[in-house]
Amino acid sequence: MDSNVSLESSTKQRFAGRKITSQRTLLLDLIRKADGHLSADELYRQAREMGASLSLSTVYRNLRLFKKLNLIDEHHLAQEHHHYEARSSTEHQHLICLDCGQVIEFQSSFTKRMKQVIRRKMGFEITGAEVHFMGYCARCRPQEEQVNTPARSYGHD
Amino acid sequence: MDSNVSLESSTKQRFAGRKITSQRTLLLDLIRKADGHLSADELYRQAREMGASLSLSTVYRNLRLFKKLNLIDEHHLAQEHHHYEARSSTEHQHLICLDCGQVIEFQSSFTKRMKQVIRRKMGFEITGAEVHFMGYCARCRPQEEQVNTPARSYGHD
DNA sequence: CTTACTGCAAATAGTTTGCAAGAAG
DNA sequence: CTTCTTGCAAACTATTTGCAGTAAG
Numbered sequence: 001m002d003s004n005v006s007l008e009s010s011t012k013q014r015f016a017g018r019k020i021t022s023q024r025t026l027l028l029d030l031i032r033k034a035d036g037h038l039s040a041d042e043l044y045r046q047a048r049e050m051g052a053s054l055s056l057s058t059v060y061r062n063l064r065l066f067k068k069l070n071l072i073d074e075h076h077l078a079q080e081h082h083h084y085e086a087r088s089s090t091e092h093q094h095l096i097c098l099d100c101g102q103v104i105e106f107q108s109s110f111t112k113r114m115k116q117v118i119r120r121k122m123g124f125e126i127t128g129a130e131v132h133f134m135g136y137c138a139r140c141r142p143q144e145e146q147v148n149t150p151a152r153s154y155g156h157d
Numbered sequence: 158m159d160s161n162v163s164l165e166s167s168t169k170q171r172f173a174g175r176k177i178t179s180q181r182t183l184l185l186d187l188i189r190k191a192d193g194h195l196s197a198d199e200l201y202r203q204a205r206e207m208g209a210s211l212s213l214s215t216v217y218r219n220l221r222l223f224k225k226l227n228l229i230d231e232h233h234l235a236q237e238h239h240h241y242e243a244r245s246s247t248e249h250q251h252l253i254c255l256d257c258g259q260v261i262e263f264q265s266s267f268t269k270r271m272k273q274v275i276r277r278k279m280g281f282e283i284t285g286a287e288v289h290f291m292g293y294c295a296r297c298r299p300q301e302e303q304v305n306t307p308a309r310s311y312g313h314d
Numbered sequence: 315c316t317t318a319c320t321g322c323a324a325a326t327a328g329t330t331t332g333c334a335a336g337a338a339g
Numbered sequence: 340c341t342t343c344t345t346g347c348a349a350a351c352t353a354t355t356t357g358c359a360g361t362a363a364g
Contacts, residue, residue, distance in 0.1 A: 110268075117265070130290075
């Protein structure tokens with residue numbers, strides 16, 4: 001299955017015929033080195049802090065390009081703006097704490113299996129997944145058990 | 158028994174002390190009757206078509222309220238705007254076709270199980286989930302097995 | 315040289331907010 | 340009557356685009 005992975009290939013190949021500009025190289029580098037997910041604005045700021053000369057439009061334009069070339073993934077987390085991260089071989093999901101706002105990554109084989117089932121049962125060919133769980137992390141979780149919780153009648157757990 | 162189906166309770170209870178306005182009643186009705194997910198704008202348009210007098214801000218304000226009261230769920234699909242739908246007892250996930258744009262709902266017990274595992278393993282209390290799979294539906298799926306070809310009109314930029 | 319890329323500013327899309335008028339309780 | 344809600348317009352945030360100048364190939 002790894003026969004066609006090109007994430008590590010040369011810069012030339014990366015951009016598939018497009019021109020290699022300092023902005024593109026830097027942006028992709030920053031995304032790859034970031035350990036989490038970045039917003040367009042965070043990315044822009046980081047680039048400027050490194051002394052690079054580029055504009056926010058360039059950031060957006062290139063994010064779109066990278067996405068099209070499958071170099072990065074775009075996530076629609078529970079926030080107003082998007083987040084981007086380098087496409088990696090290890091697929092993962094996100095836990096979002098509604099209190100402290102942190103985003104925790106986790107892995108689960110469920111997603112992979114779910115995809116298989118969907119392809120078989122519905123003929124839907126899945127190319128990308130976004131799995132987000134919202135809730136409260138161990139630290140922010142309320143201690144006491146609510147008695148009259150109105151919003152949790154999902155066939156119990 | 159805790160199986161209070163609060164979704165069907167009286168209008169008074171619904172808004173938890175807030176005032177009951179014609180706009181609120183209509184909006185919630187429309188959301189409940191819609192079989193899919195609506196955007197704020199679609200909802201606004203539908204309401205206007207029914208002759209109702211309301212503004213887009215009112216739609217947004219009330220969507221926010223309904224969300225807070227757990228009457229509806231907000232989804233961040235792979236689009237620029239949000240989608241809303243009545244909170245229902247049957248939890249479901251979304252398949253989004255990147256070609257024709259349709260959003261298909263499906264159910265899977267995987268999600269429920271994943272949530273259990275996460276709570277046990279990570280102590281993360283999950284209150285809401287968004288599971289989206291992007292890809293190509295049976296109709297739009299290319300016949301040939303081109304998985305890695307970015308395919309289709311890449312035009313430029 | 316040629317064509318694609320960038321920066322800037324202006325344009326959009328989606329959503330929020332301040333304030334005065336109006337409706338619910 | 341009092342308080343909450345609405346409508347309108349203006350504000351805001353995230354993102355896109357037109358155009359002329361600039362850099363990559």
